[in-house]
Amino acid sequence: MQISLKLRGPLKKYGPGAETFEYTVNANSCTVRQLIEIMNIPPSSVSFVTVGDKKAGLDTLLEGNEEVTVYPRVAGG
Amino acid sequence: MAYTGNILRVNLSTGKAVKEKLNENWAKDYLGGKGLAIKYLYEELKPGLDPWSEDNKLILMTGPLTGTIAPNTGKLAVAAKSPATGTILDCSIGGHFAPELKYAGYDAVIIEGKAKVPVYLYLEDDQLELRSAAGLWGKGAHETEHSIAETLGDVVTLAIGQAGENLLPFACISSELYRQAGRGGIGAVMGSKNLKAISVRGTGGLKIPDIRKVSMALNKIKREDTMDEENMWAYTDGTPMIVELSQTTGILPTRNFQEGTFEGHENVDSEAVKGVLRAKKACFACPLACGNYVEKGKSRVEGPEYETLALCSSNCGIDDLEAVIEFNRLCDDYCLDTISAGNAVAFAMELTEKGIHDFGIRFGDIDKYLQMPWLISNREGIGAELAEGVSSMADKFGGKDFAMHVKKLEIPGYEPRGSWSMGLAYGTSDRGACHLRAWPAAVEAFGDLDPFTIEGKAELVKDMQDDNSVKFSAIFCDFWAISTGRMAEILSIFLEREVTAEELTTIGERVYNLARLFNEREGFTRKDDYLPRRIYDEKLTTGKTSGKNLPFEEYEKMLSEYYALRGWDEKGIITEAKKKALNL
Amino acid sequence: MKALFFHAEKCVGCKLCHLACSSQNEQVFNPRLARLKITSCYDRNGLTVEGKTCDLCMSCVESCPVDAIVEKNGRLAFDEDLCTDCGLCVDICPHEVIVGKDRGIGVCVQCRSCVNWCPTEALTFEEVNK
Numbered sequence: 039m040q041i042s043l044k045l046r047g048p049l050k051k052y053g054p055g056a057e058t059f060e061y062t063v064n065a066n067s068c069t070v071r072q073l074i075e076i077m078n079i080p081p082s083s084v085s086f087v088t089v090g091d092k093k094a095g096l097d098t099l100l101e102g103n104e105e106v107t108v109y110p111r112v113a114g115g
Numbered sequence: 116m117a118y119t120g121n122i123l124r125v126n127l128s129t130g131k132a133v134k135e136k137l138n139e140n141w142a143k144d145y146l147g148g149k150g151l152a153i154k155y156l157y158e159e160l161k162p163g164l165d166p167w168s169e170d171n172k173l174i175l176m177t178g179p180l181t182g183t184i185a186p187n188t189g190k191l192a193v194a195a196k197s198p199a200t201g202t203i204l205d206c207s208i209g210g211h212f213a214p215e216l217k218y219a220g221y222d223a224v225i226i227e228g229k230a231k232v233p234v235y236l237y238l239e240d241d242q243l244e245l246r247s248a249a250g251l252w253g254k255g256a257h258e259t260e261h262s263i264a265e266t267l268g269d270v271v272t273l274a275i276g277q278a279g280e281n282l283l284p285f286a287c288i289s290s291e292l293y294r295q296a297g298r299g300g301i302g303a304v305m306g307s308k309n310l311k312a313i314s315v316r317g318t319g320g321l322k323i324p325d326i327r328k329v330s331m332a333l334n335k336i337k338r339e340d341t342m343d344e345e346n347m348w349a350y351t352d353g354t355p356m357i358v359e360l361s362q363t364t365g366i367l368p369t370r371n372f373q374e375g376t377f378e379g380h381e382n383v384d385s386e387a388v389k390g391v392l393r394a395k396k397a398c399f400a401c402p403l404a405c406g407n408y409v410e411k412g413k414s415r416v417e418g419p420e421y422e423t424l425a426l427c428s429s430n431c432g433i434d435d436l437e438a439v440i441e442f443n444r445l446c447d448d449y450c451l452d453t454i455s456a457g458n459a460v461a462f463a464m465e466l467t468e469k470g471i472h473d474f475g476i477r478f479g480d481i482d483k484y485l486q487m488p489w490l491i492s493n494r495e496g497i498g499a500e501l502a503e504g505v506s507s508m509a510d511k512f513g514g515k516d517f518a519m520h521v522k523k524l525e526i527p528g529y530e531p532r533g534s535w536s537m538g539l540a541y542g543t544s545d546r547g548a549c550h551l552r553a554w555p556a557a558v559e560a561f562g563d564l565d566p567f568t569i570e571g572k573a574e575l576v577k578d579m580q581d582d583n584s585v586k587f588s589a590i591f592c593d594f595w596a597i598s599t600g601r602m603a604e605i606l607s608i609f610l611e612r613e614v615t616a617e618e619l620t621t622i623g624e625r626v627y628n629l630a631r632l633f634n635e636r637e638g639f640t641r642k643d644d645y646l647p648r649r650i651y652d653e654k655l656t657t658g659k660t661s662g663k664n665l666p667f668e669e670y671e672k673m674l675s676e677y678y679a680l681r682g683w684d685e686k687g688i689i690t691e692a693k694k695k696a697l698n699l
Numbered sequence: 700m701k702a703l704f705f706h707a708e709k710c711v712g713c714k715l716c717h718l719a720c721s722s723q724n725e726q727v728f729n730p731r732l733a734r735l736k737i738t739s740c741y742d743r744n745g746l747t748v749e750g751k752t753c754d755l756c757m758s759c760v761e762s763c764p765v766d767a768i769v770e771k772n773g774r775l776a777f778d779e780d781l782c783t784d785c786g787l788c789v790d791i792c793p794h795e796v797i798v799g800k801d802r803g804i805g806v807c808v809q810c811r812s813c814v815n816w817c818p819t820e821a822l823t824f825e826e827v828n829k
Contacts, residue, residue: 047356048347083344086360086561093363093659095563110348112356112557113596183728184718184816211714218729261743292741320721320729330722334816337715342818394746395819396739397713402818404711408746415745 039063039102041073047110052079063100071096073106085111117179117323117609118142123221125236125243127308128169128228132243137222142179144698146606147222149205150588150626152176152194155225156203157629162636166198166304167282169229173304175216175273175313178590182217182321184330185605186341187592189214189399193273197299198307199284199455199504200522200547203633206296207551207587208273208288209398215271218317226308235274235312237267240319248311252280255448256289263314270314276450278492279306283502285455285525289447293406293417294398297452299524299546329608336605341595342402349405349594350395354421355385357528361425364560365660366533368526369429370478371461372519372649375530376658379434383424387436398592405594414441419453422550425528426457431464432478438485445488458525459501460487462508462518472512474500516648522547522639531650533660534560536572539673542644543576545630551593552627553579569669573677584630585623599623625697628681628689632699641687644674700773700827703807703814705737705750709821712739712748716813716822723812724805725798734807735796737821751794753807755827759788759797768806779803 043061045053053059063076070087074096086109087094100106118137125132138155145151152174164170173195180188191213197204216224219240226236233248251259256276263272271290278286279302286302287295296302305311323329348356358380361367365375381387388407396406396417408417419427419439427446428439446453463474474497476483490498500508505525509518519526524547531538536555541548550556553576560566564575582599589606591597599616606614651667678685682693689699716737717730725732736751753775759768760775767781768788782803789799798805814822 046348046359047351048344050351080344085557086363088363091363107359109356109360110351111345111596112348112360112561113346113554113594184715184722186715214730218731264742318729318731320725320727320732322727326722326726326728330719330812334719337816337818394708394748395711396746397711399714400718401711401713402715404713404819406711410745417741 039066039100041100041102042105044105044107045079046107049079049083049108049110052077067099067101069096070094070098070100070106073100074108079108083110085109119217119220119222121221122223122225123238123243124225124227126228127226127230127234127245127310130245144622145626145629146585146588146622147178148176148192148588148590149194149207149584150622150629151223152192152205153203153626153630153633156194156196157633160196164196166196166201167307169308171196171304171307173226173308175224175226177213177217177222178588180605180609181590182214183323183609184333184400185609186333186337187401187403187595188590189401190590190592191216191296192587192590193288193296193301195301195304197301197546198282198303199300200524201637202522202546202639203630204299204301204546205587206288206298206301208290208294208296209592210271210291210294211399212271212273212290212315214399215315215317217321218319219315220317220319224313226310229307230309233309233311235263235310235314237270237314239316251311253277256450257292257448259312260289260292263312267314267316270316272312272314274312275302275305276448276492278450279303280311281492281494281502282306283451283492284504284523285452287450287452289450293447295447295452298454298549302450323609324611332608333605336601337402340597340601345596346403346594349403352385352389353405353407355388355407355419355424357421358384358424360561361529363659364533364566365655365658366530366556366560367429368425368528368530370432371430371465371517372526372530373465374657375533375655375660377429377434380429382434383428383436383439388419391436391440401592403592403594409440411437411440414444416440416444416447418447419443422528423453423457426454426461430457430461431484433481433484435481438481441485442488449488449492451488451492454527455504455525456488456491458505458519459491459508460484462505462514463497463501465517466508466512466514469514471514516652519647519649520548521646522643524548529556529560530655530660531646532655532663532665534566535569535665535669535673536566536575538646538650538665538670539572539576539677540579542646542670542674543580543677545627545634552583555579567663569673569676573673573680577677577680580627581620581623583623584626585619588622588626589619621697625699628693628697628699631683632689632694635688641674641678641685644687646670700755701824702755702809702827703735703752704823704825705752706821706823707748707750709819710737710739710748710750711819711821712737713818715816715818719812719816723810724808732798732805734798734805735813736794750821751796752822753794753796756793758791758793759806762787762791774809775806776808777804777806
């Protein structure tokens with residue numbers, strides 16, 4: 039399945055270079071947690087994931103064609 | 116040598132200055148920065164003092180690591196009794212002032228009294244001059260800084276603009292144009308002393324044993340910890356990234372906190388800011404460089420930061436980035452705190468739209484919006500009313516339930532109905548509604564915790580307040596998510612004694628309680644720890660927070676639980692046992 | 700021969716390079732004693748970033764009347780015993796990166812502490828004739 043993936047800020051380095059890209063997962067579905075694992079992103083570096091414009095949990099199921107954005111940790115404010 | 120051991124005490128009434136020894140016992144108990152500044156104020160200010168009187172004191176306090184190569188330690192605490200709230204007030208400002216003061220040979224400057232005519236201070240090492248500010252009075256902070264630099268060369272300056280001169284309760288202090296000690300009217304304290312600016316040049320240095328070895332060890336820490344992925348959002352994006360997080364979680368204050376999502380968010384988010392980015396900019400000794408120097412059209416600013424985007428963009432219904440950048444620049448120049456200014460403008464917009472009082476300004480009205488910084492700073496037209504802040508506006512015109520403040524300090528950019536822990540953080544912050552005493556939204560609304568429950572929130576807020584208190588006292592920038600263990604490791608090197616994480620946590624708790632004790636002495640109790648009724652009574656209607664409020668009974672329970680954890684009684688008064696335990 | 704290069708577009712103005720240099724070479728944290736000059740500040744025209752580093756132009760070596768500064772294997776070396784504190788090198792350095800001290804002077808000895816500390820690779824160490 040294909041996912042439109044966006045890796046924000048310092049997480050960009052886990053992608054092909056561009057912040058936004060199409061990513062093919064060799065499965066019919068996977069969870070957000072699995073996707074992060076496949077991308078080799080340390081879970082501790084992730085604060086926040088959105089699917090579409092909604093906040094997602096690590097167990098949110100992806101079935102293809104979603105827009106997924108992965109945010110780094112932030113501090114302060 | 117971590118401390119210089121010297122404090123400069125300047126009395127503007129007499130024009131005399133004395134160099135005195137830093138109180139070493141206090142430095143041990145409170146470290147520096149926030150904690151040590153509050154300790155001096157607690158000991159030296161008479162209870163019930165009128166913050167506008169010349170007996171109020173302005174303290175500039177560095178930290179023990181300031182001026183060294185330890186990363187992210189170059190900020191300055193600026194403290195006084197707040198003219199906005201009547202509480203203790205400490206602000207944190209970046210840039211390069213604090214290390215320069217240290218190189219001049221001082222840990223702190225305490226400014227007392229009031230000059231007869233406008234002056235500015237020029238400090239170079241052991242030489243202090245009170246210079247006439249006659250030609251600078253009435254000018255913005257930007258012109259003031261440029262003009263002083265043309266006279267004095269490479270000094271670093273703290274300056275106030277028209278808002279500080281005109282004694283606005285939300286006047287800030289600017290340095291290097293775009294860095295601010297922002298909240299609670301700290302700039303008005305300078306104004307009330309007829310003090311336009313403070314410029315410093317320090318030519319000395321700081322020595323420590325094994326300096327080469329220490330530098331090498333710190334470079335490793337800088338590379339592996341400070342510049343870890345966890346903190347690099349500051350460099351890649353900076354605080355504008357939070358717009359996306361707040362929008363998604365429904366806590367982006369919109370149209371005076373009537374909603375938690377903003378339809379125009381994409382025009383003012385991090386992507387939009389990056390589109391006009393010209394350069395990244397850091398404070399002294401900071402490898403993270405959160406500053407975004409932007410240019411759009413004729414306007415330029417280092418910013419806008421998240422707080423400005425939330426309060427002056429979505430909260431005013433403005434989705435034009437160029438307008439927000441210009442508003443930001445004007446606020447920095449005249450020295451208006453953008454959090455309070457954005458709130459005041461938004462409150463006037465809602466009062467107008469609701470027909471309660473016609474200020475002639477409505478949500479999204481860019482032309483009128485851009486006139487506001489000048490009118491407010493100079494108390495002209497409707498600016499004369501907005502200049503008093505939302506609490507005073509509500510007293511005069513109504514709308515008390517949606518005058519968004521706690522203890523008369525306007526609320527920052529996180530909607531408490533979608534982050535219940537932020538509600539408690541605002542209610543129990545030592546200087547009124549503030550997001551820097553604790554920022555639990557990070558692990559709650561933006562993290563894994565349920566934002567719509569009070570469970571575990573009291574403890575979360577208390578722990579964060581204690582951690583941040585020691586962080587702002589040792590002076591590490593908020594944007595390095597440093598552990599107390601790491602703080603202890605670095606402090607041990609420079610203080611040349613064993614500092615433990617436990618000791619630091621206790622110092623944090625002591626600092627927070629001393630701030631509370633200061634406020635207690637001024638008559639603050641539980642009754643002052645509440646949020647505006649809107650948060651309890653009105654449900655939001657859009658996005659992830661649709662249908663959500665923070666029910667009053669839930670807030671009450673959370674507050675009581677928090678007091679119990681703190682060792683405070685039901686009225687929020689610190690128990691004798693707690694005072695004793697903390698050596699207060 | 701290799702020397703320091705400064706890339707203004709990457710500099711964030713943190714001064715860590717100055718602190719690295721002064722702590723390594725003068726055993727003190729004092730940005731004014733650094734053997735390079737990097738400034739990033741706002742003036743009336745906006746943000747101005749400027750960097751001055753030793754590029755081994757050899758003006759100091761040529762001007763020193765007592766050969767207290769010499770070039771060895773592509774690096775400068777300073778001999779305090781020979782120095783007469785005449786100050787000629789400090790005045791003649793086109794980049795103003797020689798530090799005048801109470802006794803002797805400080806020249807860039809290519810220790811590269813500044814390069815190692817720079818968080819944004821705004822300072823690099825490269826071949827001069829590249």
